[in-house]
Amino acid sequence: xxxxxxxxxxxxGANRGIGREVAxxxxxxxxxxxxxxxxxARGRQAAExxxxxxxxxxxxxxxxxxxxxxxxxxxxxxxxxxxxRVDVLVNNAAILYDTWQTxxxxxxxxxxxxxxxxxxxxxxxTLALLPLLRVGRxxxxxxxxxxxxxxxxxxxxxxxxxxxxxALNALTRKLAAELATSGILVNAVCPGWIATDMGGPGGxxxxxxxxxxxxxxxxxxxxxxxxxxxxxxxxxx
Ligand code: NDP
Numbered sequence: 001x002x003x004x005x006x007x008x009x010x011x012x013g014a015n016r017g018i019g020r021e022v023a024x025x026x027x028x029x030x031x032x033x034x035x036x037x038x039x040x041a042r043g044r045q046a047a048e049x050x051x052x053x054x055x056x057x058x059x060x061x062x063x064x065x066x067x068x069x070x071x072x073x074x075x076x077x078x079x080x081x082x083x084x085r086v087d088v089l090v091n092n093a094a095i096l097y098d099t100w101q102t103x104x105x106x107x108x109x110x111x112x113x114x115x116x117x118x119x120x121x122x123x124x125x126t127l128a129l130l131p132l133l134r135v136g137r138x139x140x141x142x143x144x145x146x147x148x149x150x151x152x153x154x155x156x157x158x159x160x161x162x163x164x165x166x167a168l169n170a171l172t173r174k175l176a177a178e179l180a181t182s183g184i185l186v187n188a189v190c191p192g193w194i195a196t197d198m199g200g201p202g203g204x205x206x207x208x209x210x211x212x213x214x215x216x217x218x219x220x221x222x223x224x225x226x227x228x229x230x231x232x233x234x235x236x237x
Contacts (some may be wrong), residue, residue: 005137008083009217010034012125013093014067015046017196021210022090026217027056034079034086036064056220066093066121072128079132086132088217091122091168092144096160097198102120103159111160118164123171130202133184141179142216143172145188145228152236159179169228169237185225187216192230 009026013019015037023033027050035050037043043061060082064075079086096114101107121195122143126133133139148158149165169188176186191209193199203209212231228235 007031007087007137008034008079008085009038009088009090010079010086010129011063011090011092012036012121013038015042017037017198018090018191018194018206018209018213019090020046020050021087021206022092022213023059024050024053025207025210027051028054030057032058032083033060034064034075035059035061036066036075037061038063038065038068038093048115051173059115064093064125066091066125067116069124069128071185072125076128076132079129084132085135085137086129087136087138088140088142089126089129089133090142090144090213090217091125092213093121094118094144094161094198095162096164096225098158098160101159102156104157111163114160114164115167118161119171122168134182136184139182139184139220140217140219141175141184141186142213143168143188144185145169145190146171146211147190147230149226149237150236172228173226180225183221185216185219185223187219187225189213189216190228190230190235 011023014023014035027033035047040063047059047061062075065071095117146165148162172188191212193203193208195203215232
């Protein structure tokens with residue numbers, strides 16, 4: 001992949017938090033960023049703020065509610081019409097860091113909602129964009145996961161979130177295996193504890209979380225696939 005070539009990068013949940021910072025950093029270095037958000041007004045505002053703050057590539061807000069297959073199909077059609085390809089998909093959107101419940105007290109509707117967005121959302125976004133990724137340049141899929149989903153270190157608490165991230169990790173392995181001959185590298189990354197709305201106060205700055213995502217975006221052609229990393233260091237599954 002020619003690092004000097006601007007890439008077409010789609011980031012879900014990019015109107016705030018780590019997704020927004022990933023979008024900002026990519027835009028700042030000249031890439032074309034499709035800033036996905038479930039609420040188009042919020043996405044437009046974030047895109048305007050990014051573009052106003054500094055010169056860069058292009059930032060294009062699109063409605064991409066990852067739980068809405070029709071919205072994803074429409075987004076894929078719009079991207080296909082404009083660019084004919086996608087080079088990188090960052091499945092970043094997620095909900096429900098459920099610190100208030102345990103597996104024993106869990107409200108299963110809450111668990112269902114987490115699985116719907118955090119697992120099936122990433123899954124159907126990937127499927128919607130796969131035809132465009134297959135013709136992308138140095139294509140990458142980056143699933144923003146969490147060490148909370150690591151089975152090896154898993155304890156009690158945050159059941160909806162943790163189980164959803166374990167499933168996202170499994171999806172990462174499946175996609176990587178099934179796309180092994182396609183040239184598309186698929187990896188899961190944990191950004192670390194980051195001070196966003198989800199992470200709360202006390203976490204590391206958002207730029208640091210985004211850097212771990214950019215590491216997986218910037219992998220060379222012979223880079224790893226089907227891995228789970230934090231800032232380039234392999235994590236236990
Ligand atoms: P935030 O809660 O700050 O932001 C989440 C983003 O996801 C928002 O833009 C939100 O949109 C979007 N989103 C939620 N549901 C949907 C949906 N159905 N369709 C599209 N977008 C949606 O989270 P973070 O930035 O902290 O987290 C980003 C990623 O990093 C997540 O995958 C998270 O699990 C992971 N992570 C975060 C850690 C942390 O410490 N912060 C630690 C480990 C992992 P809206 O504004 O509309 O709600």
